[in-house]
Amino acid sequence: MKASPVIKVLQGLCVGLYAMGFAALTGLWAGEGAVLCLRASLAMLAVHALELLLARRWVALHPGPRWVSAVLTLLFGALHWWPLKVRASQVPDREGA
Numbered sequence: 786m787k788a789s790p791v792i793k794v795l796q797g798l799c800v801g802l803y804a805m806g807f808a809a810l811t812g813l814w815a816g817e818g819a820v821l822c823l824r825a826s827l828a829m830l831a832v833h834a835l836e837l838l839l840a841r842r843w844v845a846l847h848p849g850p851r852w853v854s855a856v857l858t859l860l861f862g863a864l865h866w867w868p869l870k871v872r873a874s875q876v877p878d879r880e881g882a
Contacts, residue, residue, distance in 0.1 A: 833862040
């Protein structure tokens, strides 16, 4: 199952926010906008860390290594694990067959 174009755009926006936050953190960008982007990126990382704890059941469904899924969840949050949850709910349960 391929990721939707909307999810890809939102993931790109996440990466852009992280890049601006990193530029602000390293001093490459200064000003009020830099502080705002830095705080927003740190807040988003904190929320995604919480999501990693709460959605570990679906994070574990990633076909690759679990640490890769954890990193993707830290970066993208529900944009990573929600499609895994949806895909898992579409698979018929073997016990019901």
